[in-house]
Amino acid sequence: MITAAIIKSLQVYGIAIVVSLVVAVLIKVLxxxxxxxxxxxAVEVPTGSVCPVLLGVPEEDVAALSAAIFAAIGPHRILRISQPSHGWAVGGRAAQHSSHTPGHAPGRSNR
Structure with a gap:
């Protein structure tokens, strides 16, 4: 009885080994x-005129950004590199602060 169980377990292990090898070979082929x-x-690197660099932006940064964009998404033209504008951030902060101020909110009753 024990020998039959040992033989059956060896058969199951053998089948598992064969299936594992077949799957490994299939993955390798795929x-x-x-x-x-x-x-x-290889992608042909386009050559042409370089856009003018604004004052305050180092040429090394422009070269690094251009190389990173080319490596990530392929050949595209950079139209403009300039200092960021924080106008949208100031407006958002003002709206957030006004919404969190205690007191009477428009549209609510005074109860």
Whole structure:
């Protein structure tokens, strides 16, 4: 009885090993096939005129940003690099502060 259980467990382990090997080979084949399909020809780097750099923006930063954008999304033109405007942030902060001030809120009764 114990020998039959041992034989049955060895059969189950053997089947599990064979299935694992088949799945591993299948995954390896799929990885190789998809790697060959994804090989694309090298992208031609466009050459042309460089946009003027505004005062205060170092040329090294423009070069680094251009390289990062090209690496991430491909060849695109940068139209403008300038100092950020914080007008929207000031308006948002003012709206938040006015909504949190205690007192009478418009549209509510005085109860």
């Amino acid at each position: 990885v190789l096939v998809t790697a060959r399909m994804e090989k694309r020809p």
